[in-house]
Amino acid sequence: MKQIRNFLDSAEGIVTNIAMAVLLGSVLWGVLTRYVTAKPAVWTTELSGILFTWVVFIGALTAFRKNQHIRVSLLVDSLPLPAQRIARILSDLVVLSFVGYSAWLSFIMMGKGATRMSPVMDIPFSYVYLAPFIAFSIMTLGALLDIFSPGLLAGKDEDAAEVL
Amino acid sequence: MDFLPIVILLVTIALGVPVALAIGAAGLSFFVFSGSMPPELFIQRMVSVTHSFPLLAVPLFVMTGVVMNYAGITRRMMGFAEAMTGHWVGGLAQVNVLLSTLLGGVAGSANADAAMQAKVLVPEMSRRGYDRAFSSVVTASSSIISVIIPPGIGLILYGFMGDVSIGKLFLAGIVPGILLCAAMMGLVAFMAHRLKLKPALARRTTWEERATALRGASLALMVPVGIVVGIRFGFFTPTEAGAMAALFAAIVGVLYRELKVRHAWTILQQTTQATAIVLLVICAANGFGYYMTWEQIPSAVAAAMLALTENPYLLLLIINLLLILAGMFIEGSAALILLTPILVPVISKVGVDPVHFGIVMVLNLTIAGVTPPLGTLMFTTCAITGVSIADFIKAALPFYALLFAMLLVLTFVPALSLWLPNLSFN
Numbered sequence: 001m002k003q004i005r006n007f008l009d010s011a012e013g014i015v016t017n018i019a020m021a022v023l024l025g026s027v028l029w030g031v032l033t034r035y036v037t038a039k040p041a042v043w044t045t046e047l048s049g050i051l052f053t054w055v056v057f058i059g060a061l062t063a064f065r066k067n068q069h070i071r072v073s074l075l076v077d078s079l080p081l082p083a084q085r086i087a088r089i090l091s092d093l094v095v096l097s098f099v100g101y102s103a104w105l106s107f108i109m110m111g112k113g114a115t116r117m118s119p120v121m122d123i124p125f126s127y128v129y130l131a132p133f134i135a136f137s138i139m140t141l142g143a144l145l146d147i148f149s150p151g152l153l154a155g156k157d158e159d160a161a162e163v164l
Numbered sequence: 165m166d167f168l169p170i171v172i173l174l175v176t177i178a179l180g181v182p183v184a185l186a187i188g189a190a191g192l193s194f195f196v197f198s199g200s201m202p203p204e205l206f207i208q209r210m211v212s213v214t215h216s217f218p219l220l221a222v223p224l225f226v227m228t229g230v231v232m233n234y235a236g237i238t239r240r241m242m243g244f245a246e247a248m249t250g251h252w253v254g255g256l257a258q259v260n261v262l263l264s265t266l267l268g269g270v271a272g273s274a275n276a277d278a279a280m281q282a283k284v285l286v287p288e289m290s291r292r293g294y295d296r297a298f299s300s301v302v303t304a305s306s307s308i309i310s311v312i313i314p315p316g317i318g319l320i321l322y323g324f325m326g327d328v329s330i331g332k333l334f335l336a337g338i339v340p341g342i343l344l345c346a347a348m349m350g351l352v353a354f355m356a357h358r359l360k361l362k363p364a365l366a367r368r369t370t371w372e373e374r375a376t377a378l379r380g381a382s383l384a385l386m387v388p389v390g391i392v393v394g395i396r397f398g399f400f401t402p403t404e405a406g407a408m409a410a411l412f413a414a415i416v417g418v419l420y421r422e423l424k425v426r427h428a429w430t431i432l433q434q435t436t437q438a439t440a441i442v443l444l445v446i447c448a449a450n451g452f453g454y455y456m457t458w459e460q461i462p463s464a465v466a467a468a469m470l471a472l473t474e475n476p477y478l479l480l481l482i483i484n485l486l487l488i489l490a491g492m493f494i495e496g497s498a499a500l501i502l503l504t505p506i507l508v509p510v511i512s513k514v515g516v517d518p519v520h521f522g523i524v525m526v527l528n529l530t531i532a533g534v535t536p537p538l539g540t541l542m543f544t545t546c547a548i549t550g551v552s553i554a555d556f557i558k559a560a561l562p563f564y565a566l567l568f569a570m571l572l573v574l575t576f577v578p579a580l581s582l583w584l585p586n587l588s589f590n
Contacts, residue, residue, distance in 0.1 A: 013429075013433060016432075016433075016436040016440070017429060017432035017433060017436060019436075020223065020227075020432050020435055020436050020439075021428075021432060023220070023223070024224065024227070024407055024410060024411070027220065027224070027403065027404060027406075027407035028407050028408070028411060030404070031400055031404045031407065031408065045217055048217070048220055049214065049215035049216075049217070049220075050215075052214040052215070052219075052220060052223075053211055053214040053215070055214075055223065055436050055439060055440065056213075056214045056439065056440050056443040056444060056447065057211075057214075057440075057444075058440075059436045059437055059439060059440025059441075059443075060184070060440040060441070060443070060444040062437060062440070063437060063440055063441050063444075064182075068437070068441060069182035069183070069184055069185070069441060069444065070182065070183045070184070070441065070445065070495045070497075070498055071180055071181065071182045071183060072177050072178070072180065072183065072493065072494060072495070072538070073180050074493070074537055074538060075178045075180075076178070076179065076180040087179050087180060088180070090179050091176070091179040091180050091181045094176050094179065094181050094185070094186075094189055095181055095182070095185055097189075098185055098188055098189040098192065099185070101192065101203075102188070102192070102206075102207060105203055105204040105206060105207045106204075106207050108204040108207075109204050109207045109208060109211075112204070128211060129207065129211065131211075132207060132210065132211060
């Protein structure tokens with residue numbers, strides 16, 4: 001399990017970080033070509049959008065595994081312990097059904113996107129919807145494992161929450 | 165009208181489901197149960213958010229802030245702030261406020277600002293005999309300034325959700341931000357005399373020394389000027405400004421010989437994580453927004469509120485109270501994302517400028533960050549400085565009074581926000 005966790009940590013990190021770096025370059029290239037060359041690059045906006053999808057959904061997956069998404073624990077924490085446990089189970093069920101169903105819906109969108117091309121770069125939209133599909137699928141897996149043993153895919157904590 | 169999604173939203177948030185997933189589950193339930201459209205369109209709505217060019221400004225300005233810390237810009241800004249105010253009574257507390265304002269002009273996240281200053285400035289303040297709780301309060305409260313001074317993540321989110329010009333919002337934040345800084349420095353000066361706090365420097369720095377400090381920080385200080393001038397004259401969009409600010413901060417870091425290649429990975433990692441957490445809330449809110457539009461909830465809320473009163477001042481007061489209440493239960497950026505599309509139509513109907521309201525709303529929800537029960541800025545700062553929440557709140561009372569007074573001033577004197585954007589865009 002630890003190996004899977006480490007693999008996810010580095011694989012997700014590689015995807016989001018490279019996507020973010022290329023995104024930055026692409027926006028900069030857009031500005032540069034508009035002012036320096038006679039023909040501004042039209043593909044930069046499109047590429048940065050596609051990369052942003054990957055940054056957001058794969059990044060959200062990492063945050064999901066590390067339990068870093070914003071939540072309101074105030075009400076639950078004030079409940080007596082048995083009620084807290086019930087709230088926890090209900091919350092897990094909501095999360096599991098949402099991410100599970102979303103994974104399936106993302107899969108449908110991938111199928112629909114296979115024939116739809118992006119206007120400038122001619123990239124099939126399947127590659128856009130692949131990001132939420134991967135993210136929601138692994139979230140589903142994590143949520144399932146969580147029911148048996150909490151925090152299996154959690155990985156080590158980093159202080160990303162402090163940046164925003 | 166179908167109330168099920170709203171019920172699901174409130175119940176799941178109360179249960180402790182992560183806010184983004186709670187909003188998503190509520191929005192998706194509408195697609196599933198109403199049967200009026202295929203449910204996979206929900207995914208399409210979520211993903212379409214990430215194809216919005218204006219929102220790309222969020223990761224880019226987050227990145228600028230992270231780069232600055234590694235580039236030595238933060239430290240030089242601090243040197244400059246210290247040269248200006250260090251000899252005053254309570255000098256380090258003044259440095260704390262001034263630094264938030266200066267850094268706010270480059271990066272736009274209150275939490276990052278509070279965390280950085282709690283780590284760097286508070287230990288130094290304690291060493292010179294400042295009360296730890298007081299130092300923590302100054303750190304957390306002054307970080308609010310960095311949200312209002314452009315660029316600010318909150319302003320970008322408001323502009324996106326409310327369909328308001330982000331460039332105008334940036335310009336609108338300048339005067340209120342400087343005013344907030346001046347007011348807080350006044351309060352700190354008053355408190356410092358009462359608490360008999362020591363100056364940071366034994367004597368006034370000479371103007372030559374100040375010039376040296378200014379030269380050290382000048383490259384960094386060019387960033388906010390460049391952003392404002394560039395957007396004002398239409399040289400680039402806020403998103404492009406974000407990319408150039410990140411690049412510029414990196415170049416400055418290399419020139420200062422502080423930024424190393426090995427920092428790149430950590431910078432990217434922190435940027436993508438912080439971005440993904442906020443953006444997932446927006447993606448889910450866009451899915452939920454389909455339900456709100458379908459059921460015409462914003463106009464229903466507008467009608468209900470306008471039935472209460474059509475006096476813009478009274479309405480703004482009521483909305484402010486509602487926002488304070490909302491800020492008690494839900495984290496600031498999530499509240500901003502959910503409530504902006506509902507409230508902008510209301511205030512527009514009574515003739516309040518959405519640009520002005522943006523400053524009010526963002527300030528209001530950021531103040532919730534330093535007050536109990538859900539003050540994220542308070543938690544961040546106290547977690548680092550080790551001050552108990554009770555001590556923090558006791559020391560914070562005068563600052564609460566100041567912040568709410570400033571909120572009222574900015575609410576009822578729209579000219580403070582609108583003067584600059586109207587001057588330049590007309």
